Structure formats: structure tokens, C-alpha cells
Amino acid sequence: MSEPFNRLTNMFGALVLGIADRVRWAALDETTLGGETAAALVVIGHTPGLSINQLGRVLRLSHPGAVRLVDRLTASGLAMRSAASHDRRVVVLNLTETGDTHRAALLERRRKVLETIISEVAPEDLAVLERITDRMIRTLSDDAISALNICRLCNERQCVDCPMNGFGPLN
Numbered sequence: 001m002s003e004p005f006n007r008l009t010n011m012f013g014a015l016v017l018g019i020a021d022r023v024r025w026a027a028l029d030e031t032t033l034g035g036e037t038a039a040a041l042v043v044i045g046h047t048p049g050l051s052i053n054q055l056g057r058v059l060r061l062s063h064p065g066a067v068r069l070v071d072r073l074t075a076s077g078l079a080m081r082s083a084a085s086h087d088r089r090v091v092v093l094n095l096t097e098t099g100d101t102h103r104a105a106l107l108e109r110r111r112k113v114l115e116t117i118i119s120e121v122a123p124e125d126l127a128v129l130e131r132i133t134d135r136m137i138r139t140l141s142d143d144a145i146s147a148l149n150i151c152r153l154c155n156e157r158q159c160v161d162c163p164m165n166g167f168g169p170l171n
Contacts, residue, residue, distance in 0.1 A: 022113050023110050023153060026109045026110060026113040036059055036069055037072060037073065038153070039059055039152040039153060040055060040079075041073070041099055041106060042153050042154070043055060043148060043152050044079055044093050044099070045095050045099070046148070046151070047148065048093075049093070049094065050170070051084070051091060051093070052067060054145075054170045055069075055070070056069075057145050057170075058145055058148045058149050059152065060149065077099075078096060079093050080095075081093060106153075107155045110153055111158075134163050137150070138163045141164060141167065142167075143167055144167035147167045148164070151164050
């Protein structure tokens with residue numbers, strides 16, 4: 001590989017990590033929520049009615065880890081468990097009003113961080129950056145679980161024609 005490509009690869013890796021850290025720190029800065037808890041709020045709000053098993057798979061947690069996370073969410077009044085309408089043995093998750101409020105605040109902090117970073121891009125380059133980003137994101141997933149994992153801190157309402165759509169139902 002040529003030297004410029006090696007430099008781009010290295011800088012791109014640093015950029016991705018730096019952005020992830022900034023989003024994580026900003027999203028969690030004003031809350032006592034851990035990273036998994038914050039991601040769970042976003043995921044449950046994005047896909048109400050997820051089972052504990054599905055949430056665990058999206059967040060890459062063991063079943064006991066997912067149960068503990070849901071215990072924390074419900075004890076904090078952020079989420080509630082209920083029986084699934086299709087199978088009363090399955091427990092599904094939904095956010096409470098407090099959970100929705102926390103989720104909205106978290107997504108707003110994320111938006112501000114990302115807008116600050118993107119504001120450094122020249123206006124004439126924004127469309128190019130969007131096309132490149134869309135193309136790259138589409139290569140990251142091949143099923144609904146991994147797509148939701150990638151978008152675990154995304155505001156789905158802001159993503160018209162989301163590159164992660166089209167993977168079908170979570171299984």
C-alpha cells in the first residue's frame with residue numbers, strides 16, 4: 001500500500017475513535033448512566049417491545065448481563081417490563097416517560113458533539129461526506145441485530161433513508 005493510504009487509514013482510525021470517545025463522554029457527562037445503560041435507552045426507544053434477549057444481543061451482553069441491565073433500568077424508573085402480546089412468557093421492554101426524557105437529553109448531547117465536529121467541514125464538502133459516510137455504514141452490517149448495534153446511539157428520527165434499514169425483523 002502506498003504511504004498516503006497508510007496515513008489515511010491511520011488518521012481515519014484515530015478520527016473514529018476520537019469521535020466515539022467524544023460522543024460517549026458527552027452523552028454520559030450529565031448522567032449517572034453507564035454506557036450500556038445509555039445505549040439501552042436509545043435502543044429500547046428506537047424499537048419498543050424488544051425482548052430482554054434481543055436487547056442483550058444488540059448490546060452484545062450475556063443473558064444475565066442483559067437481565068441486570070434491565071433490572072437497573074426498571075429500578076431507576078427508566079423502563080418497564082411487560083408480557084408480550086404474542087407470547088405471555090416473553091418479557092418485552094418499553095421506556096417510561098422518564099426514560100423517554102433521559103433518552104431525548106442523551107441524543108441531544110450527542111447531536112451537539114457531532115455537529116461541532118462536522119461544522120469544521122466546508123459546506124461544499126458536506127454532501128460528499130454524507131455520501132461517503134452512507135456508503136461506509138452500509139458495509140458494517142448484514143443483519144438486523146448488528147444494524148441496531150451500530151445505531152445504538154443514533155436518533156432514528158434524523159436518519160431519512162437510514163442505511164441500516166432493510167434488514168428485516170430482529171430475531
